[in-house]
Amino acid sequence: MPNDLDTVFAALADPTRRAILAMLLEDDMAVTDVAEPFEMSLAAISKHLVILTKAGLISQEKRGRVKWCKLEPDALRTASVWMQGFGQFEPVNLDAFERFLEIELPTPDEA
Amino acid sequence: MPNDLDTVFAALADPTRRAILAMLLEDDMAVTDVAEPFEMSLAAISKHLVILTKAGLISQEKRGRVKWCKLEPDALRTASVWMQGFGQFEPVNLDAFERFLEIELPTPDEA
């Protein structure tokens, strides 16, 4: 499922994928154009795009024979909120953050 | 090298490690106590702690025969800054966080 923290963080852990996200920040791009600056096969990039899509970080839409890739910031927001909770627990509202964690914590299986 | 985005995000991608971070948010803990709630060996937890340490997310200090683990939120801030660098979301506001709590997550009875 999209926006799952496991998949989002795993997707972000690869420098190629972060570079792709940075490129898509500029504009939507076709798969071939995404692949162009990288020194790896198109198939490899295609796999990376699948991973980013499954993480909900991008969406892909096929128009004609071209598949367009678009940044989807919502999944990033989820992860960002999670992280910022740690970084900023001093100011206040530790309680709310810990309630959030208790929701996230007991899901090792993720049905 | 701590605070490298690859290692930070990779460390965060594992639910056990995120749970450990959440526990350390409460207080510093000894390795054995960190391991206690998990259904895996102490050695496995020890490995997770090494990964978190290498990512700079925690620090470990040995006092006597007990090794204490301490949350180090700076690495998280680094990653958070990276996301803000190309994300549109503002650096934390608690409003967004609480909206997240209410909307993005199903509200459990126990929390």
Next chain:
DNA sequence: GGATTGGTCAACCATTTGGTTGAATATGCG
């Protein structure tokens, strides 16, 4: 000193990850 507790190390294993190549599947173009 000897047993116990806290934690890591080393070897091992299964699974996942990130890449390759070559064939296959659209779609668009002349």
Next chain:
DNA sequence: CGCATATTCAACCAAATGGTTGACCAATCC
């Protein structure tokens, strides 16, 4: 139609990941 373009699929591979177990070191207690 026939060919080029865009993208994925499938099989394969090496390396990394996440776990196990048993041996090992270091500190503490009696």
